Amino acid sequence: MQKKLFAIAVAGILAAPAAIADVSISGSTRMMVQYDGSEISLTDGWSRLRFNASNDLGNGQSVFAKHEFGVNIGMGHIKATPGQRVTVIGLKGDWGSFALGSQWDTGTKVIWKSCPHWNFGCIGGMNNGRMQNSARYDGQMGPFGIAADVVAASDIDQAGVVLTYDIGSLSLAGGYESRDGADNWSGIGGSMSLGDVGLGAYFNEVGSDDGWSATISMMGFDVQTGAKNSASEHSIGYTAWSSGGAKFRVEVHDGDTADTSGVGILRFDY
Numbered sequence: 001m002q003k004k005l006f007a008i009a010v011a012g013i014l015a016a017p018a019a020i021a022d023v024s025i026s027g028s029t030r031m032m033v034q035y036d037g038s039e040i041s042l043t044d045g046w047s048r049l050r051f052n053a054s055n056d057l058g059n060g061q062s063v064f065a066k067h068e069f070g071v072n073i074g075m076g077h078i079k080a081t082p083g084q085r086v087t088v089i090g091l092k093g094d095w096g097s098f099a100l101g102s103q104w105d106t107g108t109k110v111i112w113k114s115c116p117h118w119n120f121g122c123i124g125g126m127n128n129g130r131m132q133n134s135a136r137y138d139g140q141m142g143p144f145g146i147a148a149d150v151v152a153a154s155d156i157d158q159a160g161v162v163l164t165y166d167i168g169s170l171s172l173a174g175g176y177e178s179r180d181g182a183d184n185w186s187g188i189g190g191s192m193s194l195g196d197v198g199l200g201a202y203f204n205e206v207g208s209d210d211g212w213s214a215t216i217s218m219m220g221f222d223v224q225t226g227a228k229n230s231a232s233e234h235s236i237g238y239t240a241w242s243s244g245g246a247k248f249r250v251e252v253h254d255g256d257t258a259d260t261s262g263v264g265i266l267r268f269d270y
Contacts, residue, residue: 023053025050032265110204111187134150147175
């Protein structure tokens with residue numbers, strides 16, 4: 001009898017994962033040599049570890065969750081900076097997706113339409129980036145898309161909407177964010193490719209302040225120029241090697257308000 005009970009218990013434990021959400025692990029491990037204008041250092045390059053989970057609810061609906069953690073591989077520890085990474089729970093289906101938690105604001109979608117993911121960041125961007133305690137909806141109908149979010153850390157702190165249009169190599173976006181107790185944000189951006197050449201540009205403003213950027217990409221090179229409040233900045237990046245999720249990239253940055261700096265980044269996405 002005891003053997004039968006033990007066998008039933010073991011079978012239940014082994015079968016349990018089939019009833020639990022599908023869970024996957026991904027991440028990006030990055031280490032870089034950095035020159036800040038005066039010193040050379042070896043440091044982490046914004047590494048992160050992600051746990052993604054989802055479960056089918058039937059009728060084309062599913063629940064999902066993401067827990068992303070910053071990892072400092074140079075120092076060998078998990079980072080504990082609030083709001084630095086995306087951590088959400090939500091629902092998705094044919095109607096789109098709805099997520100709650102710490103996540104990118106909708107204005108970031110405008111910037112990313114036209115700017116590669118630079119280590120130095122996108123020149124002239126005035127979006128808030130990752131926002132805590134937010135709710136966001138994303139939907140798509142043919143080439144048209146919409147993203148809307150509300151940040152409610154204390155009452156309604158921010159509300160925004162972005163409209164997108166994607167067809168072929170052409171990608172466009174425009175949006176507006178209302179910010180409680182601060183100037184509102186608005187921006188437009190777009191990108192397209194002509195053969196092996198990629199082009200992108202955006203403009204955004206907050207009150208009387210504004211920023212812009214233009215990027216051209218070809219033969220492994222990305223060249224970006226722009227300004228924020230009339231202070232110009234310039235970046236050039238080159239992906240020297242890329243294979244199987246791993247790559248080595250070099251970037252140099254210069255501007256009116258900063259010394260010339262540079263990084264060499266070894267990165268592995270998995």
